[in-house]
Amino acid sequence: MPFLVILKRFEVWLLLAIVIALVVYALQPPPLPGTNPAKPAIAEPRPENDPTVVAANPPTGIPATSPSLVVREVKMIPSSPGFIVETVIAGGPGREKDLPLTDDQVRATTAEGRPVDRFFEPFRTPPVLLASGDTTAPLRWWLPAPTDSLWIEIGDERIQADLP
Numbered sequence: 001m002p003f004l005v006i007l008k009r010f011e012v013w014l015l016l017a018i019v020i021a022l023v024v025y026a027l028q029p030p031p032l033p034g035t036n037p038a039k040p041a042i043a044e045p046r047p048e049n050d051p052t053v054v055a056a057n058p059p060t061g062i063p064a065t066s067p068s069l070v071v072r073e074v075k076m077i078p079s080s081p082g083f084i085v086e087t088v089i090a091g092g093p094g095r096e097k098d099l100p101l102t103d104d105q106v107r108a109t110t111a112e113g114r115p116v117d118r119f120f121e122p123f124r125t126p127p128v129l130l131a132s133g134d135t136t137a138p139l140r141w142w143l144p145a146p147t148d149s150l151w152i153e154i155g156d157e158r159i160q161a162d163l164p
Contacts, residue, residue: 068091068094068157069089069154069157069159070090070091071087071088071152071161072088073086073087073088074086074087074088074161074162074163074164075164076146081144082142082143082144082145083142083144084119084140084143085116085140085141085142085161085163086138086139086140087138087139087140087141087150088136088137088139089101089129089137089139089152089159090134090135090136091129091130091134091137092134093131093132093134094131095129095131096131097131098128098130098131099129099131099154101127101128101129101137101139101154102126103118105154106118106152106154107153108141108150108152109150109153110143110149110150110151111148111149111151112147116142116143117141118139118140119140127139146163148162150163
């Protein structure tokens, strides 16, 4: 068995370990749609005194404050396994600084409370709502199934986008 001499080489064992690690990584199941692998998948219910719940449903007798963010336009584009939802968010002046719409600043849920993922665009920079004046920013979402509306949370504001 002279061919077993190759097993004495360190490089062969290193290559074998790398191949096994790649196979294990490739065989892992993909994350479920609507979940973020960096965050836990369990959604905690919001308490009644949460400011976002109070802002979405103001008590009677108290005038609601006008939000600084508004949904201007909503488009729903069918795709083979689901839908791409394009929303245009408009922000007026009144903020202290610019608001970048990155993944950690922007979240969305359906009317039923299921989280919605952003549509992945690898070469597009995240949009920014400028503090200096009226600006708009497009946000794209991925829906696996149709729904009536989306609740978009940007920073500490929560706005509703009714889907067509």
